[in-house]
Structures are given as structure tokens and as C-alpha cells.
Amino acid sequence: MAKAQKISMAQLNAMTLTELKSLEKKVVKAIAKFEEREKKKALSTLKAKAREMGFSLDELTAAQPKAPAAKKPAKKVPPKYANPDDPTQTWTGRGRRPVWVTQALEAGKSIDDLSI
Numbered sequence: 001m002a003k004a005q006k007i008s009m010a011q012l013n014a015m016t017l018t019e020l021k022s023l024e025k026k027v028v029k030a031i032a033k034f035e036e037r038e039k040k041k042a043l044s045t046l047k048a049k050a051r052e053m054g055f056s057l058d059e060l061t062a063a064q065p066k067a068p069a070a071k072k073p074a075k076k077v078p079p080k081y082a083n084p085d086d087p088t089q090t091w092t093g094r095g096r097r098p099v100w101v102t103q104a105l106e107a108g109k110s111i112d113d114l115s116i
Contacts, residue, residue, distance in 0.1 A: 081114040090116070 012020070043057075050057045079090030083100045091098050091114075104114055 080116060081111070082116050084114065 007023075015023070047057045050060055077092040077094060080093040081091045081101065083089035083098075083104070086100070089098065089100055091101055101111075101114060105111065
């Protein structure tokens with residue numbers, strides 16, 4: 001394995017864009033190789049531990065329950081309130097208040113005045 005070279009910020013600042021991009025590619029490749037080595041090491045450790053306990057890793061991972069089914073999409077709630085100035089602007093009463101609701105309340109109207 002090659003000995004790691006330490007590069008100072010001054011050295012990086014002195015490099016051209018082409019040199020920096022080349023270095024970046026090398027670093028990305030080195031990180032990928034490092035992660036692959038670590039994954040192999042972890043897998044080997046897990047296989048050894050499974051054997052020690054009397055199982056194969058495949059047996060243990062195949063026995064895992066499947067992930068729960070995806071949640072159903074939320075039901076659409078009908079609007080309860082409408083903007084008297086623009087009836088196309090509606091609000092269900094859930095979540096954050098729209099600006100037009102806040103403005104109407106500040107103007108002295110009650111939430112009941114906005115009911116559909």
C-alpha cells in the first residue's frame with residue numbers, strides 16, 4: 001500500500017484547476033476502494049460470528065421479516081374554509097394557515113365568516 005502523502009492548504013491553493021480535478025478523481029477512487037475493503041472485512045467478520053453461533057450468514061439474513069408495506073396515501077380532506085374575495089382559494093383547516101386566512105382574521109373577521 002502506498003504511503004499517504006500529506007498535502008497542505010498552501011499546496012492545494014497553488015494547484016491549477018486541472019491538477020485539483022485530477023486529485024479529486026484520485027481521492028474519490030481511493031475512498032471507494034477503502035469502503036470496499038471495509039465492507040469485505042465487515043462481511044468476513046459477520047460470517048465468522050454467524051458460523052461461531054452455528055448458522056450461515058445467508059440463513060440469518062434470509063430469516064429476516066420483510067419490510068412493512070408502504071403506507072397508504074393520506075385521504076384528501078374536503079375544504080372547510082374559502083376566501084370570500086376569491087372562492088377558488090380554500091383551506092381544510094389543517095396545517096399552516098394560508099395568508100388570506102391570517103389577513104381576514106387580522107381584518108376583524110372570525111374563522112366562522114370564512115366557513116364554506
